Amino acid sequence: MKLHIQNNFITELPADPNEINIPRQVEKACFSYVTPKQPSNPSLIHASAEVANMVGLSQEDILSVDFLNVFSGNAVYPDTRPYALSYAGHQFGNWAGQLGDGRAINLTEVVHNDTLFTLQLKGAGPTPYSRTADGFAVLRSSIREHLCAEAMHYLGVPTTRSLSLMLSGDPVLRDILYNGNPAYEKGAIVCRVAPSFIRFGNFELFASRNDLVTLKLLADYTIKHHFPEIKSEDKQKYVDFFQTVSQTTLDMIIHWQRVGFVHGVMNTDNMSIHGITIDYGPYGWLEDYDSGWTPNTTDRQHKRYRFGNQPNIALWNLYQLANAMFPLVNDAKPLEEILNDFGTNYKVGYLNMMRNKLGFKTTKEEDAVLIESLTELLQLAETDMTIFFRNLATILKTDSAQIAFDKIKESFYNEKGLDESALNNWQTWLGYYIDRINGETLSDDERKELMDTVNPKYVLRNYMAQLCIDAADKGDYSLLNELNELLKKPYDEQPENQKWFAKRPDWARDKVGCSMLSCSS
Incomplete structure (x- = not known):
């Protein structure tokens, strides 16, 4: 097994000089060296051949003892030094101070086909940032992460990837419902892959401590290695960096809304500077279309991270990143302009995305009203989002509103529960929709083909x-x-x-x- 190693992060950024692996505050350092805990009896459950190929590994490599040992944490790959990142964050809107990689250990950076990747184990043991936790992960959450990261990629949603899923052979104690009933579960380790795992919270940590030296080092490093297209200098490069992060974050959120994905824990420490989905915890896909749904039991009361609020939270999180970047720019105006544009740009992007979901190639002013009335209708009764949009593509220009309704009624969880008013509203909306598609030059087959490229048939429910x-x-x-x-x-x-x-x-x-x-x- 041969990886082309890079050690940019640990070579160019300041390390924690204390290598004792105990929970503590870490000052003026971007990372701490950590050795994964050796599992007692590791075994490979599943590996992605596509991700292996992406980072320069073969099918033979996946089946090797070296692969098993390195990606379970049982052995350290030659010429590498695993490390955990130091970062802070706002959790559920509250400042949490230092957080860091509490159950994630970065193995190394690799280069393949001129592309840089970071390989990270999740669940490989404690780090100085584990606080009161043990740094391990269990099989159920690891399966969810491994499956979801790959599912999101194939849906076309920006995301981390998952190389492998392994059992550690060690039991892990967890209280699944936080109700005082802990039980032992199977321990597991996932290898996650991303350009890097730098988050909004990495910048927040140093800004909060007024450690502007390390803040600037991190920002310069990030731009140099991950945003080489930014050629501006001095303060402008930090503005351009923030502009890029803002745009890729917006694009990611629009994709989430397109497929009905709810992240569940949009804390600033769970927001990637690459605009990719990271940290798959209590996520979920909308079953019935409900803008107020959150999959996170911790968020049950306030529903901060509900489906319909994800764009607002993305903007709130970008405000926190802007605050962290401000000391390097020392001028609020350009950062505020970017933030002010976010809402407008999101509305435009969302509207275009929904037009695609509905099969419209042209744009008409009344589309916004048609879309808003649809989302209201979808919530009148439990309506499966995935099935609804997929079946909507089967409606023909020559269909009556009743025939159209018969084609989408499969998506209702309780069709008989629709009262006469709701049925009339659906017939009216479908009548408008049929008129709208009759104004398009696309044939029925062409429109269906378009819609089927943005409305998935299968999601990870x-x-x-x-x-x-x-x-x-x-x-x-x-x-x-x-x-x-x-x-x-x-x-x-x-x-x-x-x-x-x-x-x-x-x-x-x-x-x-x-x-x-x-x-x-």
Whole structure:
């Protein structure tokens, strides 16, 4: 197994001089050296051949003892020094101070095909940033992360990737519901892959401590290695950096809204400067369309991170990053202009995204009203978002409103629960929709083809992940493999997998892991 190693981060940025691995405050350092905890009996459950190829590994490498040892934390790859990042963050809107990689250890940076990647183990043991936790992860959360990262990639959503999923062979104590009933679960380790794991919170940490020397070192390093397209100098390069992060963050959020994904923990320490989805904890896809839904039990009361609020939270988080970058710019105006543009740009991007979901190639002023009335209708009764938009593509220009309704009614969880007023409202909206598509030059087949490229047929519903977890707990990984293959082609019809194109079953409505989840992992 041969990796092309880079050690830019640990070579160019200040290290924590204290190498004792105990929870503590770390000052004026971007990272701490950490050695993963050796698992007692590691075993490979699943690896992504595509991600392996991306970082320069072969199928033979995946099956090697070296792969098992390095990506379980059992051995350190030659000429590398694993490390944990130091960062801070706002959690649920409150300043939390130093956080850092509490259960993640960066193995190294690698280069393949002129592209830089960071390889990171999640669940490989404690770090100086673990606080009161043990630094390990359990099988259920690791399966969810491994499956979801790859599913998001194939959906076209910017994301970290997942190279491998392994069992550690060691039990891990967790209180899944935070209700005082801890139990031992199977320990697991995921290898995550990203350009880097630098977050908004990395900059917040040094700004909060007025450590402007380290703040500038980190910003300059980040621009040099990850934003080489930025050629400006002095203060302008930091403004350009913030502009780029703002735009890629906006693009990511629009993708989340497009596929109905809810992150669940949009703390600033969970926001990547690359505009990619990181830290898959209590996430979920909308089953029934509900802008007020959050998958996170910790967020149940205030619903800060609910589906409909994700754009606002992205902007709030960007404000915190702007505050952290301000000492390097020393001028609020350019940062404020970028922040002020975010809302306007999001509205434009969202509207265009929804036009694509509805199959419109042209733009009309009334589209905004049509879209707003649709989202209101979708919430009048439980309506499966994925099934609705997928079936909407089957409506023909010659259909009556009633025929159109018959084509989308499969998406209702309780069609009989729709009262006469709701039925009339649906008929009216579908009438407007048919008029609108008749004003398009696209044929019915062309419009369906367009819609089927942005409206997935298959997403990783929580109940599907839970079925996979239940089977894996018993040593059966067949469903894990099946779902992994299914989710590689989420926009394809895949008639052999039609059983997964279905509404959430009633048994999953309130089952632990199938509706809401805690941060416990």
